[in-house]
């Protein structure tokens with residue numbers, strides 16, 4: 517890894533790092549140009565130190581859920597997620613191209629195929645998507661999530677920022693960080709994530725089903741695509757969580773979704789995970805098959 521060149525840009529092996537294109541609790545994503553194949557990529561940059569600090573406020577690993585769950589250490593969890601990412605291959609899941617990991621370095625670089633359209637929508641916005649476009653995007657996201665569930669993986673952090681547009685289709689992103697994000701959510705309560713997190717996520721581990729929670733997050737994402745905003749907002753993670761658990765779904769803005777879409781949203785955002793619509797039932801819903 518050569519340090520910043522004379523003209524001030526960073527060169528990582530054959531990749532030249534360019535401007536940041538994504539930012540989140542995970543770290544940063546930069547545009548990268550590969551001189552060998554004259555192609556641009558999305559380079560996600562993680563800090564091992566930061567990941568290890570997420571091992572809990574006082575350095576202890578987060579409380580473990582019963583069962584063979586992910587390893588407690590967020591850094592090990594990222595390596596495990598990377599191993600899973602390398603095996604995944606689906607048109608609606610982001611493609612991990614390679615990992616640059618210099619043991620002597622603090623940074624871990626994940627190289628992804630660039631999805632030039634970026635996130636499907638930036639919320640809040642006064643110009644939400646049409647139901648026609650939202651249907652196209654959510655259909656792609658459903659196929660990507662269905663593939664993950666088939667591979668026994670729950671995404672656990674579906675939101676518009678993680679649905680990226682490339683080659684005319686949507687690909688689901690941010691698997692690598694989902695374990696780490698969960699830890700972050702528990703530790704730092706980043707606002708962005710709780711707005712999409714299912715009401716039962718705060719319930720005891722035994723009631724929690726990753727699949728049902730992903731359907732909830734897809735529902736909040738679909739609501740945000742067509743209204744331009746999330747269904748519940750709070751000035752603190754605690755207040756937001758209370759509203760997600762207690763407040764009924766409403767459509768206050770000037771956008772009134774169609775009857776079929778409101779029916780689908782009500783079922784995806786059923787606060788009881790046992791009654792919530794399943795992924796297969798969403799695929800068969802009249803608004804989706806319309």
Ligand SMILES: COc1ccc(C(=O)/C=C\Nc2cc(OC)c(C(=O)O)cc2Cl)cc1
Pocket residue numbers: 537538540542545558560610628629630631632633634635680689690691692693
């Ligand atoms: C305006 O044009 C733009 C084109 C591309 C982007 C973009 O790519 C952003 C984030 N990208 C990613 C983030 C990920 O996690 C958080 C993961 C992952 O960990 O799976 C993978 C990718 Cl690619 C943004 C703007």
